[in-house]
Amino acid sequence: MSQPAPLSPASAPPARPAPGSSADPVPLTGSWPAPSMTGAPTSAELLDFVRHAAADKELIASLPLDPQGRTWLRLEGPRGSEAWLIGWPPGTGTGWHDHADSVGAFATAEGVLKENSLAVRLPSAGWKTLELDDGVDRERHLAAGRSRAFGTHHVHEVLNESSVEHAVSVHAYYPPLPLMRRYSRSGAVLRLEHVEHPEDWQ
Numbered sequence: 001m002s003q004p005a006p007l008s009p010a011s012a013p014p015a016r017p018a019p020g021s022s023a024d025p026v027p028l029t030g031s032w033p034a035p036s037m038t039g040a041p042t043s044a045e046l047l048d049f050v051r052h053a054a055a056d057k058e059l060i061a062s063l064p065l066d067p068q069g070r071t072w073l074r075l076e077g078p079r080g081s082e083a084w085l086i087g088w089p090p091g092t093g094t095g096w097h098d099h100a101d102s103v104g105a106f107a108t109a110e111g112v113l114k115e116n117s118l119a120v121r122l123p124s125a126g127w128k129t130l131e132l133d134d135g136v137d138r139e140r141h142l143a144a145g146r147s148r149a150f151g152t153h154h155v156h157e158v159l160n161e162s163s164v165e166h167a168v169s170v171h172a173y174y175p176p177l178p179l180m181r182r183y184s185r186s187g188a189v190l191r192l193e194h195v196e197h198p199e200d201w202q
Helices: 043-054 057-061
Strands: 071-076 082-088 096-098 103-110 112-118 129-131 137-143 147-150 156-159 167-174 180-186 189-196
Touching: 043 082, 043 103, 043 147, 043 167, 103 137, 112 167, 137 147
Parallel strands: none
Antiparallel strands: 071 082, 082 167, 096 156, 096 180, 103 147, 103 167, 112 137, 112 156, 129 189, 180 189
């Protein structure tokens, strides 16, 4: 699997912006967010947002796909959240990472994504290497129309394992990602490799 570097601020961090895209977030068509909503969005609201965005055919069609690397558009997420539309060429993946103190959600709009995750909350600091217990690995396949939300310190990797088909997905986080931690994995051993901050993604 190819893994872009440096990691960008999305669950499926893109390698490059979509050709012709600007830094300004793209609004969704239709009515989102509801005007009555106030305060910080919950993971359930982020899940509703990514589902809504993934069903927006016009939005999905606006993302140019590149066979050589992932492309992305920044979206106008609800109430200060960070949101991304991401195109995945065949055989691409993120590597193991987390989103620190942000909650999040993602939805597949086209193709199929695989998520490998850990069903255990890891210490947020003070370690470099951990030996994982048996039974903590989880695997999900998210075909078009499938989605999931997750809490803080969620460690996972996301992959497009197809050899021929692009995948497209929508991701949202709140608060906007303060940092991301990248990990390597060898069997049961998880190693913290480095920490990335927003300035690393510019």
